Amino acid sequence: MLSIKDLHARVEETTILKGLDLDIKPGEVHAIMGPNGAGKSTLGYVLSGREGYEVESGSVSLEDKDLLDMEVEERAQAGLFLAFQYPVEIPGVSNMEFMKESVNAMREARGEDALSSAEFLKKAKEACKQVELPLDFLKRGVNEGFSGGEKKRNEIMQMIMLEPKLAILDESDSGLDVDALQVVAKGVNSQRDGKRSFIVVTHYQRLLDYIEPDYVHILSNGKIVKSGGPELAKEVEKSGYAWLKEGEVA
Amino acid sequence: MSQWLAQVIERAGNVDDWLASARSKALAELKQKEWPGRRTEAWRYTSLHKVADLNLATTSEATTAEAPQVEGLNSIDLVFVDGHLVSDIANLTLPEGVTIASLDAKSDAAESVFGQVKPQHHLFGLVNDVLAQHGVVIDIAPNANVEQPIRIVNFASDGVESHQRSLVRVGEGAKAVIIEHGVGNGHSLNTAFAEYDIADKAALEHYRLALHEGEAIHVGGSHFRLHNESKLNSTLVGYGSQLTRLDVDIEHAGEHAFAKFNNIYLLAPKEHFDLHSTIEHAQPNGTTEENARGIIGDKAKAVFNGRIHIHRHAQKTLAELNNRNLLLTRGAQINTKPELEIYADDVQCAHGATVAEIDEEALYYMLTRGIDKQQALVMLNFGFVQELLFQMPNRALADWLQPILKQRFERMMEQQ
Numbered sequence: 186m187l188s189i190k191d192l193h194a195r196v197e198e199t200t201i202l203k204g205l206d207l208d209i210k211p212g213e214v215h216a217i218m219g220p221n222g223a224g225k226s227t228l229g230y231v232l233s234g235r236e237g238y239e240v241e242s243g244s245v246s247l248e249d250k251d252l253l254d255m256e257v258e259e260r261a262q263a264g265l266f267l268a269f270q271y272p273v274e275i276p277g278v279s280n281m282e283f284m285k286e287s288v289n290a291m292r293e294a295r296g297e298d299a300l301s302s303a304e305f306l307k308k309a310k311e312a313c314k315q316v317e318l319p320l321d322f323l324k325r326g327v328n329e330g331f332s333g334g335e336k337k338r339n340e341i342m343q344m345i346m347l348e349p350k351l352a353i354l355d356e357s358d359s360g361l362d363v364d365a366l367q368v369v370a371k372g373v374n375s376q377r378d379g380k381r382s383f384i385v386v387t388h389y390q391r392l393l394d395y396i397e398p399d400y401v402h403i404l405s406n407g408k409i410v411k412s413g414g415p416e417l418a419k420e421v422e423k424s425g426y427a428w429l430k431e432g433e434v435a
Numbered sequence: 436m437s438q439w440l441a442q443v444i445e446r447a448g449n450v451d452d453w454l455a456s457a458r459s460k461a462l463a464e465l466k467q468k469e470w471p472g473r474r475t476e477a478w479r480y481t482s483l484h485k486v487a488d489l490n491l492a493t494t495s496e497a498t499t500a501e502a503p504q505v506e507g508l509n510s511i512d513l514v515f516v517d518g519h520l521v522s523d524i525a526n527l528t529l530p531e532g533v534t535i536a537s538l539d540a541k542s543d544a545a546e547s548v549f550g551q552v553k554p555q556h557h558l559f560g561l562v563n564d565v566l567a568q569h570g571v572v573i574d575i576a577p578n579a580n581v582e583q584p585i586r587i588v589n590f591a592s593d594g595v596e597s598h599q600r601s602l603v604r605v606g607e608g609a610k611a612v613i614i615e616h617g618v619g620n621g622h623s624l625n626t627a628f629a630e631y632d633i634a635d636k637a638a639l640e641h642y643r644l645a646l647h648e649g650e651a652i653h654v655g656g657s658h659f660r661l662h663n664e665s666k667l668n669s670t671l672v673g674y675g676s677q678l679t680r681l682d683v684d685i686e687h688a689g690e691h692a693f694a695k696f697n698n699i700y701l702l703a704p705k706e707h708f709d710l711h712s713t714i715e716h717a718q719p720n721g722t723t724e725e726n727a728r729g730i731i732g733d734k735a736k737a738v739f740n741g742r743i744h745i746h747r748h749a750q751k752t753l754a755e756l757n758n759r760n761l762l763l764t765r766g767a768q769i770n771t772k773p774e775l776e777i778y779a780d781d782v783q784c785a786h787g788a789t790v791a792e793i794d795e796e797a798l799y800y801m802l803t804r805g806i807d808k809q810q811a812l813v814m815l816n817f818g819f820v821q822e823l824l825f826q827m828p829n830r831a832l833a834d835w836l837q838p839i840l841k842q843r844f845e846r847m848m849e850q851q
């Protein structure tokens with residue numbers, strides 16, 4: 186599904202990703218953990234094609250297509266979804282028109298007909314229900330005045346509606362109360378169909394109790410320094426990242 | 436003096452009704468007025484040369500018109516065609532506490548409002564004083580809570596000059612919703628002035644839609660006097676047309692009054708729109724929040740002059756005025772001038788005028804959702820004014836306006 190090879194990328198003058206490799210097969214869930222500032226969010230931005238994030242070397246392919254060659258919107262249309270660590274507020278654009286435009290852009294890219302207003306509304310209502318957001322959120326400005334947890338649920342709502350091939354969830358669990366964490370996890374699990382793949386960036390093992398990963402990677406200083414199964418997350422939870430500094434890199 | 440104004444003065448003598456003494460006072464003032472030129476501050480950026488020798492018909496053959504239907508609005512419509520009231524107001528079913536009368540009929544409400552709220556310095560306001568034979572007088576009884584909107588519709592037909600007047604009194608503790616809705620796209624001149632006296636603890640939700648297009652010339656004003664603890668929530672939506680000029684005055688005549696005034700203007704290529712607003716804080720503890728946002732198309736010109744005047748006695752005033760403009764091309768023009776005049780020392784004020792820029796982060800976010808750049812820019816640019824539409828308390832009116840404004844905007848983008 187996704188293949189990242191020796192990826193080096195910089196933001197402005199600073200190189201942040203320093204030779205990152207990752208291979209994700211259809212249906213797999215990969216968790217990425219790592220200390221603050223390791224480059225986890227940067228990876229999401231680089232994959233999505235954000236301006237200012239420059240790839241120095243390496244390659245990335247999504248379903249054998251060169252991802253790095255595409256515009257931001259083309260990557261999204263090709264099936265890449267990024268749930269933001271800090272979702273953006275767009276006060277003058279309603280969640281409804283935003284999602285409608287977005288869903289139909291994806292459909293057009295897949296060669297499907299645009300949804301009618303009624304069809305769209307039905308789908309949107311279902312997605313809202315799944316993440317337990319009241320319907321009037323659709324009428325509000327995108328993320329405008331949403332609480333931290335509401336913004337995260339809104340990101341998952343978007344993921345459900347856009348049906349990506351690969352979803353990157355950047356700390357979708359941070360700032361959530363216990364119930365909201367379950368709602369988000371349920372939302373994600375409902376989208377696991379054996380074909381769709383996920384990168385779940387998190388600081389806490391807790392989320393991985395609900396969303397069971399196939400692999401766990403530790404990202405540190407722009408590289409994946411350790412990979413393993415779900416037990417690796419438990420280890421991190423217990424002993425933190427002090428071992429990274431001591432050079433005990435496996 | 437222009438040929439047109441000379442004609443107005445001549446015609447003014449022909450209006451003889453119960454308002455004759457107020458009208459003759461206005462006429463005397465009008466005779467003193469100089470025809471505005473470049474050096475007249477209030478008309479500095481708006482030339483009146485198209486009005487100066489205007490010679491349109493002063494009577495109209497049109498007798499009916501269908502008011503634009505706004506789904507779910509369920510308004511009481513008072514329809515004027517070329518200044519003539521064509522609605523049968525004697526047979527309206529009105530909510531409790533509402534009295535609606537024609538300007539022809541002498542009434543206490545009309546007498547207490549006509550020429551009393553509108554400042555005398557507005558040239559076209561004086562023209563309206565002397566020439567507006569027809570109008571409506573809306574009187575909301577004290578403590579009446581009138582949820583059903585009352586809409587005053589003004590049609591301006593091609594080739595006609597017309598003048599219309601509205602007088603509104605909102606009684607103590609009463610609530611009302613009033614919409615002034617102007618339309619017309621032929622070569623016409625329409626003046627429409629409205630005066631509102633909002634009593635203690637009363638609340639008025641107000642809209643002025645100045646949706647004139649093409650060759651229409653529209654000059655008008657909405658003028659408000661706020662008494663103690665009263666509230667005004669007003670939204671103005673304007674196009675430019677050949678020439679649209681609006682003057683809005685909000686006077687805090689009582690303490691603890693609150694005024695929220697949003698305005699949106701959306702100018703198609705070559706249109707001209709001029710909005711002058713003046714907020715007078717004459718008493719302490721008043722609040723004003725004014726937000727003006729405009730999108731200006733190619734070769735169109737917008738003039739925004741927002742003045743807030745805080746009198747020496749008006750301590751503890753909170754006043755904010757913000758004007759943001761989006762210029763679609765290099766040929767689009769804005770002359771914006773927020774003016775703060777503060778004579779009290781214990782006040783909080785802020786004002787600013789900026790040219791809007793695209794929020795790069797918002798754009799990126801939209802792109803990551805697969806929306807293509809062109810469309811994302813349309814949505815963001817339109818979102819800039821849509822934000823104020825979202826703030827309109829009347830959802831039916833906002834939902835009706837949204838697609839109309841959006842389409843106008845999309846056409847503006849195409850014509851770049």
Ligand SMILES: Nc1ncnc2c1ncn2[C@@H]1O[C@H](COP(=O)(O)OP(=O)(O)OP(=O)(O)O)[C@@H](O)[C@H]1O
Nearest residue numbers: 196197199201219220221222223224225226227228
């Ligand atoms: N515009 C920039 N210019 C320079 N350095 C930047 C810029 N943006 C981010 N960085 C740096 O890149 C590094 C990686 O940041 P990133 O946000 O990817 O970390 P992260 O792993 O997501 O951390 P966290 O767990 O705190 O979310 C940080 O040291 C950060 O300061």
Ligand SMILES: [Mg+2]
Nearest residue numbers: 225226227270
């Ligand atoms: Mg991060």
